[in-house]
Amino acid sequence: MPPRNTDDFRAIARRRLPRGLFDYIDRGTEDERALGNTRASLDAIRLEPRILGGGRAIDLSASVLGRVRPTPLIVAPTALAGMVADRGESKLARAASRFGIPFTVSTQSVEPIEDIRRAAPDAELWFQLYVWRDRELTRDLLRRVAGQDCDTLVLTVDTQMVPKREYNLRNHFGVPFRPTPRNVVDMLCHPRWLLGVIGKSIATRGMPSYGHYPPEFRSGMMKPQTVEALKLDPGLTWDDFRALRDGWRGRIVLKGVLAPEDALRARAEGADAVVVSTHGGRNFDCLPTTAEALPRIRAAGEVPELLADSGVRRGSDVLKYLALGAQAVQLGRAPLWGLAAGDEGGAVALIEMLLEEMRVSMGFLGAANLADLSRRVP
Numbered sequence: 001m002p003p004r005n006t007d008d009f010r011a012i013a014r015r016r017l018p019r020g021l022f023d024y025i026d027r028g029t030e031d032e033r034a035l036g037n038t039r040a041s042l043d044a045i046r047l048e049p050r051i052l053g054g055g056r057a058i059d060l061s062a063s064v065l066g067r068v069r070p071t072p073l074i075v076a077p078t079a080l081a082g083m084v085a086d087r088g089e090s091k092l093a094r095a096a097s098r099f100g101i102p103f104t105v106s107t108q109s110v111e112p113i114e115d116i117r118r119a120a121p122d123a124e125l126w127f128q129l130y131v132w133r134d135r136e137l138t139r140d141l142l143r144r145v146a147g148q149d150c151d152t153l154v155l156t157v158d159t160q161m162v163p164k165r166e167y168n169l170r171n172h173f174g175v176p177f178r179p180t181p182r183n184v185v186d187m188l189c190h191p192r193w194l195l196g197v198i199g200k201s202i203a204t205r206g207m208p209s210y211g212h213y214p215p216e217f218r219s220g221m222m223k224p225q226t227v228e229a230l231k232l233d234p235g236l237t238w239d240d241f242r243a244l245r246d247g248w249r250g251r252i253v254l255k256g257v258l259a260p261e262d263a264l265r266a267r268a269e270g271a272d273a274v275v276v277s278t279h280g281g282r283n284f285d286c287l288p289t290t291a292e293a294l295p296r297i298r299a300a301g302e303v304p305e306l307l308a309d310s311g312v313r314r315g316s317d318v319l320k321y322l323a324l325g326a327q328a329v330q331l332g333r334a335p336l337w338g339l340a341a342g343d344e345g346g347a348v349a350l351i352e353m354l355l356e357e358m359r360v361s362m363g364f365l366g367a368a369n370l371a372d373l374s375r376r377v378p
C-alpha cells in the first residue's frame, strides 16, 4: 500500500531506520509534553469557510523574504539528514527544488554545503547557523557558505543548552558514533539501511558525521581544546547578532522566537524574518506552542516577516499557521520520513501529498490564494 499521509511515511520510516535514529528524529525532550501540546494546539484551531465563491483556481504562491515562490513551504534544517539516506541532504535539496521550495542546510548536516550545492545546482539553499564557541571557526564556515550561492542565513537561537533527550542515552545514539552492543545490534537488525547508508558512505566518504566540522571530528580523535571550540555557544547576545548582521550581506532569519518582545527587537536589530518555533518540541518541554505564540507576535506591531514551524503533519496544519499570520511554514520531520520511506522520490511524494492536501483544504475553505486565509480563524 503506498503511503497516503505523513503518518504512513512515518510508519515506513520506523520500520526502515534503526531505533536509535528513528527516535532521534521522532521524539521530543524530557516528558515530551511539548510534542503533545503542539499537536493539541494545532487540532484546536478551526478554519472558517466562505461559500459560493465559484470554483476559482487555487494559487499557493507566497511572497517570502522578498521573492514570490510557488508555495509557502520551506524545508527546515535538520541535523544528520544524511544518516536517513545516503547523501540525504542532497536528495532533500533536489526534492525541494522541484517545487521551488528552499532547503535549509544545517550546521550539523552530514554533507557539507559544497557537496549539496554540487548535487543540487538549482536548489535555493539557506544555511542554518549554530555559533561555535570558537568564533574564528564560525567565521570560516560562513565564508564557505557565502561562496555557495546562499544568501539566507538562519541563526538558531533556541538551542543554547543541550536538551535532555533520555532516549538518546538509552539507545546509545550520539555523534561521533561509538559502537556499543546495543547500537550495533540495532544497526544489524536494519541491514538495508546499514548497507545503503553506512556501507555506501564508508565505501566512498568515510563514516557519516557532521560534514562542516573539522576532519578530526569524524575519528573522535580531537584534542580537548578543539572539542571545546566546537561546542555550541550558550552565551550568545544581541551584540553577537549585530556582528553577524554587519558581516553577512544577505538576509538573516532568527529561528526559535516565541516572545513578542523578541520579535520586535529582532526587527529593530535588522532581522529580515523570525521563525516562530518550538524546535519541533525537541529542546525545552514547557514552551508556549507555535500556534499560541504566533497570534501574539503578529499582534505586537512592527515585527519582521514571520515564518513558523513545529508539528506540521497535514496540509491543513500549514494553512492554520498561515491563517495565524505566518508568511511561510517550515517542515522538519515530515520530509525526513519521506526520505526514509522512499529516498529522494519519497521526499518528492511527501511534499506533493502535502501540497495536494493544502489545495483540497483551500477548496473547502473557498480560498483562492493565501491572502484569503486571513480572518479565517474564528
Ligand SMILES: Cc1cc2nc3c(=O)[nH]c(=O)nc-3n(C[C@H](O)[C@H](O)[C@H](O)COP(=O)(O)O)c2cc1C
Pocket: 024, 025, 026, 076, 077, 078, 079, 080, 106, 107, 108, 128, 156, 255, 277, 278, 279, 280, 281, 282, 309, 310, 311, 312, 330, 331, 332, 333, 334
Ligand atoms: C532530526 C532533527 C534534527 C534537527 N536539527 C536541527 C538543526 O540542526 N538546527 C535547527 O535549527 N533545527 C533543527 N531541528 C528543528 C527543525 O528545524 C524544526 O524546527 C522542527 O523539526 C519543526 O518541527 P517538525 O519536525 O514537527 O516539523 C531538527 C529537527 C529534527 C526533527
